[in-house]
Amino acid sequence: MDFKTGLVGSSSSTDRELDLIIAGGGPAALSAALYAARYDIEHIVLESYQPGGQAALTALIENYPGIKTISGGDLVANMKEQAESWGAVFKMASVISAVPLKDRIQIKADSSTYMARSLIIATGAAPAKLGVTGEDKFYGRGVSYCATCDAPFFRNAHVLVVGGGDSAVKEALHLSEFVSELTLVHRRDKFRAEPYLAEKLLSCGNCNVMWNTTLKEIKGDEGVQSVILNTPEGEKELELDGVFMYVGRKPATEPFSKLVELNENGTVKTHEIVRTSKENAFAAGDVTDNELRQVVTAVSDGARAASAVFDMLQ
Amino acid sequence: MAVKHIMGNEIEDAASVTDKISLVDFSATWCGPCKMLDPVLRNVSDDLADTVEFYHIDVDENPEASSKFCIRGVPTMIVFHGGQEIDRMVGFKDRNALQTQLEGLAESKLTR
Numbered sequence: 468m469d470f471k472t473g474l475v476g477s478s479s480s481t482d483r484e485l486d487l488i489i490a491g492g493g494p495a496a497l498s499a500a501l502y503a504a505r506y507d508i509e510h511i512v513l514e515s516y517q518p519g520g521q522a523a524l525t526a527l528i529e530n531y532p533g534i535k536t537i538s539g540g541d542l543v544a545n546m547k548e549q550a551e552s553w554g555a556v557f558k559m560a561s562v563i564s565a566v567p568l569k570d571r572i573q574i575k576a577d578s579s580t581y582m583a584r585s586l587i588i589a590t591g592a593a594p595a596k597l598g599v600t601g602e603d604k605f606y607g608r609g610v611s612y613c614a615t616c617d618a619p620f621f622r623n624a625h626v627l628v629v630g631g632g633d634s635a636v637k638e639a640l641h642l643s644e645f646v647s648e649l650t651l652v653h654r655r656d657k658f659r660a661e662p663y664l665a666e667k668l669l670s671c672g673n674c675n676v677m678w679n680t681t682l683k684e685i686k687g688d689e690g691v692q693s694v695i696l697n698t699p700e701g702e703k704e705l706e707l708d709g710v711f712m713y714v715g716r717k718p719a720t721e722p723f724s725k726l727v728e729l730n731e732n733g734t735v736k737t738h739e740i741v742r743t744s745k746e747n748a749f750a751a752g753d754v755t756d757n758e759l760r761q762v763v764t765a766v767s768d769g770a771r772a773a774s775a776v777f778d779m780l781q
Numbered sequence: 782m783a784v785k786h787i788m789g790n791e792i793e794d795a796a797s798v799t800d801k802i803s804l805v806d807f808s809a810t811w812c813g814p815c816k817m818l819d820p821v822l823r824n825v826s827d828d829l830a831d832t833v834e835f836y837h838i839d840v841d842e843n844p845e846a847s848s849k850f851c852i853r854g855v856p857t858m859i860v861f862h863g864g865q866e867i868d869r870m871v872g873f874k875d876r877n878a879l880q881t882q883l884e885g886l887a888e889s890k891l892t893r
Contacts, residue, residue, distance in 0.1 A: 515875060519813065519817070523813050523814075524813065524814070540813045559820065559821075559875075559876070560876075561875045561876075561877055561878075563877075577876065577877055606871055607852075607853060607854050607857050607869060607871030607872075608851050608853055609853050611853070611854050612872075613814075613854070613872075615813070616812050616813070616814060616854060616855060616872075617853060617854040617855070619809075619811075620847075620852070620853045620854060620855075621853070689851045690851050690853060691853075709853065
């Protein structure tokens with residue numbers, strides 16, 4: 468490691484040269500930070516968008532080996548504390564752009580510019596919008612993408628959950644503890660979620676599942692009052708108080724589009740799990756095109772990426 | 782500048798200011814993104830002290846105010862000028878995004 472942290476160059480007093488920048492704040496970034504710190508790689512973690520990532524907004528995680536149940540917020544807080552105890556360095560800043568500059572990567576984040584020998588992209592993904600009428604208008608007024616954050620506002624209410632994957636079912640189960648009635652609509656005739664979760668939802672007393680059904684429109688005045696659904700029996704209006712969307716994720720990769728190749732869906736093209744089209748840029752977690760997107764795979768990616776950086780810097 | 786903690790009955794006064802715009806942050810102690818937003822608000826309140834007043838209100842301590850302003854998620858930031866709601870932002874915002882948004886609102890509402 469022959470590069471030292473410090474001010475370099477004459478063009479900008481904020482340019483800092485480091486061995487590694489880790490962009491992101493979720494499990495993939497936190498794991499990369501832990502390994503980078505233990506490898507003694509000079510680095511900074513630029514936490515952006517949502518510290519703790521999507522995992523921080525998950526009510527309960529039950530499939531992280533070694534921990535029976537834990538809230539997502541507690542799990543990522545523990546990860547960060549562990550990384551910091553090994554010397555990981557965090558800075559709250561959003562990456563605006565990352566471009567190649569000779570054999571380095573120039574990273575602009577808020578008002579600072581960094582030069583790094585390597586980069587780990589672990590910026591995660593944000594909930595995708597469905598794009599239906601009323602979705603934007605009622606966001607924060609009954610439309611939500613985070614049951615963990617907003618469930619207490621819907622005590623004894625009737626809510627709709629849209630989606631059929633792990634997130635939709637897991638968050639529906641959390642919501643069902645607050646609401647009087649929960650309707651879940653899924654465009655297919657069976658869940659994509661883990662069978663254990665699916666069975667738990669199907670046996671939940673105040674939950675009702677509508678198969679082969681899609682959300683067409685959200686209606687209301689000050690807040691959500693009803694939704695229009697496309698059901699196998701035709702269009703149907705359902706009166707309710709809130710709509711929770713779990714219809715996929717949008718990877719936060721736009722700042723890296725001039726550095727690495729992206730897939731059509733915006734994920735980073737990877738090979739050997741964490742390697743990208745640029746040899747000194749790596750990707751980990753939900754930004755990648757790896758199929759399984761779980762906390763356990765994100766932390767695995769983070770460790771692999773930090774290890775690959777360590778090997779490259781030798 | 783700091784973020785002032787207020788109760789529901791103080792919102793009207795906070796919102797009616799005309800020489801600045803006012804941001805009221807509705808949040809909760811159990812909400813992760815709210816905790817993450819706190820340092821962002823402190824930083825932005827320093828940078829925009831001349832044009833924006835910052836207030837914080839706990840939704841659990843003020844259920845009537847939360848209901849009155851139709852708060853169905855936290856954090857929700859409502860921006861007021863002269864007693865009128867001029868913008869509403871839901872969820873965590875990073876420093877750049879929040880500052881840019883508020884600068885635009887202040888420029889459009891305040892005559893310099």
